[in-house]
Amino acid sequence: MAAPTSIPATNPPSSSEFKPLLETQNLELFYGASRALKGITMGIRENLVTAFIGPSGCGKSTFLRCFNRMNDLIDGVRIVGECRVGGEDIYARDVDVIELRKRVGMVFQRSNPFPKSIFENIAYGLRLHGIRATSEIEGIVEQSLKGAAIWDEVKDRLHQSALGLSGGQQQRLCIARAIAIRPQVLLMDEPASALDPIATGKVEDLIVELKKDFTIVIVTHNMQQATRISDYTAFFYLGELVEYDLTTRIFTNPAKKKTEDYVTGRFG
């Protein structure tokens, strides 16, 4: 892995060291009158895994959902500042949210397969984006399920209900569903928090595998998970980005006292 030897705590988008795929500039988010994100500036690199950590309510999930505009669904949310994906301001007036979400996929905390067959779960997104030919859909379904390391477990039951799968299998199916439409970015909101250790291990292996093809941003409460799978880690506290650095540095030699207290389990 060719990680830079040093990066500033919060990467300015103009940083000469790399061109970030996702970047925000002074991003603020309000729920009604309360300020949930307090001016976050950061850049996220392509084809790496970036972890967001921090205590509950620190704004990390809210921040994650800014990148595919899922916060738009909540009444009374207002966003100020800049948020760019591949250089484009995604909150600009003429942005097609549908196209954005095709480019920035998401996996949720609780696995949420549709009450349809395994095959139809994957085919759903493909049909939304105009892929109609059965042979093409069949090919992508197989490829996506293989990509999510679940093909061998489900290849004989593609037309059975997805609800019959175990929790871990359901979550990998949701990952397969997300990657089927070939997004650039995968946002993962605590994807393994509801899974047992073995299923968690499989999902973690998968994430490491997937970063070859996708840029992954993952919110996690699990410190070990962040150290195992992420290249960069951002620590959030009370709506602010406290520290953002290489994962190894965040966990071994953090610059801020608050980060050290959190990663060593002194609070949170």
Next chain:
Amino acid sequence: MSASPRPEASRSLSRTGIDWGSSLGTAVSLAATVFILLILFVILGNVVIHGLPQLSWRFVSTIPKKDFFDKDSAAVLPMIVGTSIRVLVMTVFVIPIGVTTAVYLTEYARSNSWYTRVIRAAISNLAGVPSIVFGLFGAGFFVHLIGGGIDDIIGATSPKWGKPALLWASLTLAVMTLPVVIVATEESLRAITPGLREASLALGATKLQTILRIVLPNALPGILTGGILAVSRAAGEVAPILFTGAAYYLADLPRSLNDQFMDLGYHTYILASQAPNIEKARPILYGTVFVLLLLTFSLNAVAIFARARIRRQMRSGH
């Protein structure tokens, strides 16, 4: 620490005496349940015992003569046809309108805004309006205003639509049963986990695509429940159709939606109140009521069967 045993520990766990309060509660609630079952049993039993012998192929398959109080010429074919059609036409109108309203209220409207509250208040008030008032509303609004308006536009010399008709009776019933369908659909829409909507939207579906492809298919059993309740309520109603379409006697079956029709419920009322000889009319009355119950149950059975089938299919993933 004290060495002496705690006083409660020396008490026996076995009960002394009878708990009269809870015994009484059990007895009263059991009695109430038995009472309700008894009433149902008496009504159904009575109708079946006296009604079943009246049933014959001729009774259900012929159009009665003008003197339908006479045992030999009494028959209910036009009433079966009339009641069935008005219930089906009502369903065709009430389901789409009710479902669309429920979708608006749960998926689009802001839940706490004043106009959502006004709509909800209107729906619950609509549910509380007596059915005879719906009948009068239907006569004024559908028959005279809408029907009369159509006649004016097409320049009919004699009333073609501005008279009581199957369509107006069905629409009146649809308005009456609208709250039932809206409430049942709303409940089933709310029962769908937000995660499913999020998953669809995150894949790049529009809100409309999400509603049509994910939300509504999953709400189908609840929508059918609303339909079942609406059909149950509407099948036996007489008051809303009195001025909007039901006829005392017709020599022919209805041929189009602007024809009047004979109706099982209304016919029951006529048999019970207008017969010159009540003793002679009684067996016919029993037969008619039996057919009405049978029709209501079978309409329900079809919907319940369809719902069970859909639930099974949803579980197996198709």
